[in-house]
Amino acid sequence: MRKLCHCGQKMSLDFRVLIFGGVIEIDRVPIFECEQCSHYEVLPAVKTDLLALLGELKDSDEQGLVLFNEVNELADVMFSIFRTWNQTESPSFEVILEQKCKERINLLLDVYGCAKEMNDRHWMDDISKRLSQISDFVNYSQFSGAN
Numbered sequence: 846m847r848k849l850c851h852c853g854q855k856m857s858l859d860f861r862v863l864i865f866g867g868v869i870e871i872d873r874v875p876i877f878e879c880e881q882c883s884h885y886e887v888l889p890a891v892k893t894d895l896l897a898l899l900g901e902l903k904d905s906d907e908q909g910l911v912l913f914n915e916v917n918e919l920a921d922v923m924f925s926i927f928r929t930w931n932q933t934e935s936p937s938f939e940v941i942l943e944q945k946c947k948e949r950i951n952l953l954l955d956v957y958g959c960a961k962e963m964n965d966r967h968w969m970d971d972i973s974k975r976l977s978q979i980s981d982f983v984n985y986s987q988f989s990g991a992n
């Protein structure tokens with residue numbers, strides 16, 4: 846999964862801890878990092894969600910470490926592949942990611958069915974949010990331009 850840096854070099858996917866205001870730490874945030882200069886940027890597909898999370902954390906005065914993959918489904922799928930993925934192996938990261946995203950969507954739909962059966966509104970809302978995080982990514986198919 847690659848992107849070009851403003852310096853012209855390739856950027857590759859990585860995960861890192863981001864610290865905001867010296868008190869809020871969010872770990873396992875997917876980023877693109879340049880191999881040449883040390884420039885990095887947060888993966889565009891999770892940026893909105895990351896900012897929303899940051900706003901919530903600021904409001905709640907919560908301090909300490911948050912694992913981003915626990916609140917964002919796309920980051921979670923990516924992180925689980927990233928940990929075990931070997932760059933020299935095929936299929937490519939994008940191919941595995943697309944397949945795993947589809948599996949995760951199916952799983953979430955099943956869970957949503959359970960929540961609905963139990964009439965658990967809070968749970969249904971949580972699953973809906975998780976579904977949109979991942980299905981937006983799949984629908985707008987960032988896979989196609991990621992080579």
Ligand SMILES: [Zn+2]
Binds near residue numbers: 879880881
């Ligand atoms: Zn660069």
